[in-house]
Amino acid sequence: MADPNPQEDFAKLSADLAVLRADVARLADTLTTFVKAEGEAAAEAVTGRLREGKARAEATAAGLMDEGAAALDEARLRAKAAGGELGAAIERNPLGAVSAALGIGFVLGLLTRGR
Numbered sequence: 247m248a249d250p251n252p253q254e255d256f257a258k259l260s261a262d263l264a265v266l267r268a269d270v271a272r273l274a275d276t277l278t279t280f281v282k283a284e285g286e287a288a289a290e291a292v293t294g295r296l297r298e299g300k301a302r303a304e305a306t307a308a309g310l311m312d313e314g315a316a317a318l319d320e321a322r323l324r325a326k327a328a329g330g331e332l333g334a335a336i337e338r339n340p341l342g343a344v345s346a347a348l349g350i351g352f353v354l355g356l357l358t359r360g361r
Contacts, residue, residue: 336343
């Protein structure tokens with residue numbers, strides 16, 4: 247049988263630990279590179295989604311603003327037409343208009359007076 251040599255065993259163990267340390271250091275570098283790459287890819291994906299969402303929101307807001315402006319224009323035209331019709335009705339029948347105004351005023355007075 248061969249006699250165990252503690253110095254040779256210690257030297258082999260030290261060499262194996264040095265190789266293991268180098269492997270762990272390379273693994274840590276590889277993982278760091280991988281995590282950075284994945285983080286950058288995830289950040290780019292999120293940024294892209296945010297840009298798409300922003301573009302959609304802006305398009306929707308612009309569409310709603312256009313619809314609101316069109317509805318406002320239509321309401322103005324209708325109010326102007328109704329005002330014109332009301333003015334014409336008052337000119338045709340001034341006594342009826344005054345009577346209606348008095349009646350509306352009387353009813354509002356009854357509704358708002360305190361008891």
